[in-house]
Amino acid sequence: MDTASVSGDAPVRFDTKIVVVLRDDLEPWQRLNVTAFLVSGLGTAVPEVVGEPYEDADAVAYLPMFRQPVMVFEASKETLTAAHGRALSRALPRAIFTSDLFATGNDRDNRAAVRAVPTGDLDLVGLAVHGPRNAVDKVVKGARMHL
Numbered sequence: 001m002d003t004a005s006v007s008g009d010a011p012v013r014f015d016t017k018i019v020v021v022l023r024d025d026l027e028p029w030q031r032l033n034v035t036a037f038l039v040s041g042l043g044t045a046v047p048e049v050v051g052e053p054y055e056d057a058d059a060v061a062y063l064p065m066f067r068q069p070v071m072v073f074e075a076s077k078e079t080l081t082a083a084h085g086r087a088l089s090r091a092l093p094r095a096i097f098t099s100d101l102f103a104t105g106n107d108r109d110n111r112a113a114v115r116a117v118p119t120g121d122l123d124l125v126g127l128a129v130h131g132p133r134n135a136v137d138k139v140v141k142g143a144r145m146h147l
Helices: 028-045 077-089 098-102 107-115 133-139
Strands: 016-021 070-075 095-099 124-132
Touching: 016 028, 016 077, 016 133, 028 095, 028 124, 070 077, 077 095, 077 124, 077 133, 095 098, 095 107, 098 107, 098 124, 124 133
Parallel strands: 016 070
Antiparallel strands: 016 124, 095 124
């Protein structure tokens, strides 16, 4: 369970971290698409990262979002593959996006494309991970903040 440290007006500090790592050779539209798909998986598998619904001053309701920041990194294909291996070895909740998914148009075909490839042969273009701060930091070692 994620807890946040809060005291008065002090900044909120979470015990966990949400990180997306994107392969550094993606086109801008691909980076945005991959990020959106990856974080959608974490929100459903780790419900405690989702906050309360929003409401504006006119009482119009909006959907809840993550209650903590999502850090976005970029990395080479090799660093991304290593990060995937470290996420697996730590059994952290994770989502993947492979290059094959750019050629599919629906969830069924996406799952089939991933299922057809052994773990070590996945052509990863993105990875999302959630877990304890220092475990996630170790997973993304070698990746750099996305600019």
